[in-house]
Amino acid sequence: xxxxxxxxxxxxxxxxxxxxxxxxxxxxxxxxxxxxxxxxxxxxxxxxxxxxxxxxxxxxxxxxxxxxxxxxxxxxxxxxxxxxxxxxxxxxxxxxxxxxxxxxxxxxxxxxxxxxxxxxxxxxxxxxxxxxxxxxxxxxxxxxxxxxxxxxxxxxxxxxxxxxxxxxxxxxxxxxxxxxxxxxxxxxxxxxxxxxxxxxxxxxxxxxxxxxxxxxxxxxxxxxxxxxxxxxxxxxxxxxxxxxxxxxxxxxxxxxxxxxxxxxxxxxxxxxxxxxxxxxxxxxxxxxxxxxxxxxxxxxxxxxxxxxxxxxxxxxxxxxxxxxxxxxxxxxxxxxx
DNA sequence: AATGCTCCCAACCGCAAGCCC
DNA sequence: TGGGCTTGCGGTTGGGAGCAT
Numbered sequence: 047x048x049x050x051x052x053x054x055x056x057x058x059x060x061x062x063x064x065x066x067x068x069x070x071x072x073x074x075x076x077x078x079x080x081x082x083x084x085x086x087x088x089x090x091x092x093x094x095x096x097x098x099x100x101x102x103x104x105x106x107x108x109x110x111x112x113x114x115x116x117x118x119x120x121x122x123x124x125x126x127x128x129x130x131x132x133x134x135x136x137x138x139x140x141x142x143x144x145x146x147x148x149x150x151x152x153x154x155x156x157x158x159x160x161x162x163x164x165x166x167x168x169x170x171x172x173x174x175x176x177x178x179x180x181x182x183x184x185x186x187x188x189x190x191x192x193x194x195x196x197x198x199x200x201x202x203x204x205x206x207x208x209x210x211x212x213x214x215x216x217x218x219x220x221x222x223x224x225x226x227x228x229x230x231x232x233x234x235x236x237x238x239x240x241x242x243x244x245x246x247x248x249x250x251x252x253x254x255x256x257x258x259x260x261x262x263x264x265x266x267x268x269x270x271x272x273x274x275x276x277x278x279x280x281x282x283x284x285x286x287x288x289x290x291x292x293x294x295x296x297x298x299x300x301x302x303x304x305x306x307x308x309x310x311x312x313x314x315x316x317x318x319x320x321x322x323x324x325x326x327x328x329x330x331x332x333x334x335x336x337x338x339x340x341x342x343x344x345x346x347x348x349x350x351x352x353x354x355x356x357x358x359x360x361x362x363x364x365x366x367x368x369x370x371x372x373x374x375x376x377x378x379x380x381x382x383x
Numbered sequence: 384a385a386t387g388c389t390c391c392c393a394a395c396c397g398c399a400a401g402c403c404c
Numbered sequence: 405t406g407g408g409c410t411t412g413c414g415g416t417t418g419g420g421a422g423c424a425t
Contacts, residue, residue: 068394069394069395069418070393070394070419071394089410091410104411105411108410108412109393109394113394141414143414144412155412155413159414160392164392168390
């Protein structure tokens with residue numbers, strides 16, 4: 047990559063010589079770039095920069111266009127649906143930001159990367175665990191993601207009650223549809239994104255409830271790890287205070303622990319969910335979408351597997367900062383305080 | 384009001400792969 | 405086939421905005 051270094055050095059010299067600008071873009075530069083791309087199209091960024099009269103590197107122009115000026119970009123907060131997707135896809139692909147971004151229309155890899163670094167990693171830091179640790183992955187999978195699903199469902203239900211429309215606080219995109227060319231379902235995930243939670247978990251939920259023992263026998267590594275530690279308590283933590291006592295990481299929540307850890311299981315009556323889940327499991331190679339929408343998610347009384355985080359102090363779980371204000375309220379209600 | 388701190392995000396950097404002649 | 409150039413990706417950083425003291 048010596049050539050690249052030479053080129054970079056060359057660009058650096060041009061910058062030093064005042065021939066190239068860098069730093070924040072001005073409105074004039076944005077207009078120049080937009081107008082030029084509008085009339086000539088993208089590509090050949092170096093020559094584009096020169097032809098457009100921009101004193102910028104092609105690289106800088108490309109980045110500005112892709113991350114900021116592109117007309118199909120979505121602005122604004124990351125929605126719960128998008129958060130769910132990001133968490134799920136990241137658990138599957140890791141820091142493959144561009145690949146993840148492909149599944150979030152209108153979002154850039156840079157935006158997703160920033161979201162991950164500023165929000166998700168912050169939470170990991172608060173929990174005093176590494177963002178790549180199994181502990182944090184379990185927290186995401188069994189606490190954060192179910193909560194997001196609840197929020198999504200609540201927003202959808204509210205939207206449906208309001209003239210079958212869209213929840214006020216949810217951008218139109220999130221309710222998809224053919225009109226915007228985005229996902230047909232608000233909660234559509236790529237088929238291979240279903241691996242975050244064991245497919246058996248979805249299937250069991252769709253069939254009438256979560257079979258905890260089956261979950262323990264799942265081939266999901268995280269679940270498998272837990273199975274060896276929960277023999278006594280796996281029968282029913284919600285009715286067995288002794289089980290909770292044996293799980294120090296649950297203790298700070300006291301009697302509300304099982305509610306805090308309640309799974310968001312599919313309504314057994316949801317044939318759509320049943321089909322979607324089983325279909326996703328069987329057609330995993332076909333890139334068919336795995337629909338999480340069109341279902342009735344409920345906070346079932348069925349139990350969650352204990353988090354495989356023996357050294358994770360859930361008492362230090364900073365509710366206010368981890369969740370939104372709505373989540374905080376939900377937590378408070380759950381706690382009965 | 385001033386200062387310091389934290390958060391967030393746009394922009395940059397280095398590197399690698401792809402493309403074209 | 406190899407060199408020059410372009411594109412794409414992931415990591416890092418600088419600075420503005422907002423908040424706390």
